[in-house]
Amino acid sequence: xxxxxxxxxxxxxxxxxxxxxxxxxxxxxxxxxxxxxxxxxxxxxxxxxxxxxxxxxxxxxxxxxxxxxxxxxxxxxxxxxxxxxxxxxxxxxxxxxxxxxxxxxxxxxxxxxxxxxxxxxxxxxxxxxxxxxxxxxxxxxxxxxxxxxxxxxxxxxxxxxxxxxxxxxxxxxxxxxxxxxxxxxxxxxxxxxxxxxxxxxxxxxxxxxxxxxxxxxxxxxxxxxxxxxxxxxxxxxxxxxxxxxxxxxxxxxxxxxxxxxxxxxxxxxxxxxxxxxxxxxxxxxxxxxxxxxxxxxxxxxxxxxxxxxxxxxxxxxxxxxxxxxxxxxxxxxxxxxxxxx
Numbered sequence: 001x002x003x004x005x006x007x008x009x010x011x012x013x014x015x016x017x018x019x020x021x022x023x024x025x026x027x028x029x030x031x032x033x034x035x036x037x038x039x040x041x042x043x044x045x046x047x048x049x050x051x052x053x054x055x056x057x058x059x060x061x062x063x064x065x066x067x068x069x070x071x072x073x074x075x076x077x078x079x080x081x082x083x084x085x086x087x088x089x090x091x092x093x094x095x096x097x098x099x100x101x102x103x104x105x106x107x108x109x110x111x112x113x114x115x116x117x118x119x120x121x122x123x124x125x126x127x128x129x130x131x132x133x134x135x136x137x138x139x140x141x142x143x144x145x146x147x148x149x150x151x152x153x154x155x156x157x158x159x160x161x162x163x164x165x166x167x168x169x170x171x172x173x174x175x176x177x178x179x180x181x182x183x184x185x186x187x188x189x190x191x192x193x194x195x196x197x198x199x200x201x202x203x204x205x206x207x208x209x210x211x212x213x214x215x216x217x218x219x220x221x222x223x224x225x226x227x228x229x230x231x232x233x234x235x236x237x238x239x240x241x242x243x244x245x246x247x248x249x250x251x252x253x254x255x256x257x258x259x260x261x262x263x264x265x266x267x268x269x270x271x272x273x274x275x276x277x278x279x280x281x282x283x284x285x286x287x288x289x290x291x292x293x294x295x296x297x298x299x300x301x302x303x304x305x306x307x308x309x310x311x312x313x314x315x316x317x318x319x320x321x322x323x324x325x326x327x328x329x330x331x332x333x334x335x336x337x338x339x340x341x
Contacts (some may be wrong), residue, residue: 028165029079036072075168095261102163103220106213113209122203127195162262164214177205226258235293242289249278266297275304
């Protein structure tokens, strides 16, 4: 027992060291880590100053930022897990964790946007008195989030932005918009006494957050439901047409293509081929065609006439395929490709 505890105590620092090294090696995880450190530092300063000045507003905002830090920790952990090697149990690896992280962060933002929207409607009817002494804190938060969000935007607005980074970026964007909204509404209240400016800004921000999160949730749901990637759908249909025209291929069945992670598109397909063709040649041609269409993790199952004859005794569904095979073998081809029955 003592040896086990000693091994655990020795392995934990090593695990932390290796994890930190992996985090700093990759751009996405490094950006999340830097902003998490900045966010945590500002959170503790805000909590300390709130306790020192006995400001309930600062203390409550500090705990709100701790909630934001939990979302960043989730995104950081997901970015780290995607680099773990595949195991016997998780044979596809952990690439899909980034999809789950983006989906969960998206749900968090939807809940936040909903409650802000409801509270804004209530305050539109009866605008409360607002303490504008928090303007300096809001300005600092807006400065912090804008610089953190700037770092994320460089890695994010490209075509290859994964769901995890999109979720983290939207969380940062929501905080930045919230801080900017507080500053704008505070200025309007101080200068013109427009108490209604606060709920109007909140309504606008909640709507923006809601609309920006919908595409993230839609894309994440499509991946989790194993939808064929929309951006590759046309290429895949064209690839299947090319496969049908390969010499020796009778037909195909059960074509399945789905996005496993940001960089992996997987697929499986069953091919019915003539009895006198070389399987490896067909597999190489099909693999090359589907690779050009974007599939980089493919499984091909080849089925010959003997298999059809065996299965025809078990299921009537193979009778049609067997008849097609016999019909194809009875055809003769001229040198120019003309078919003679």
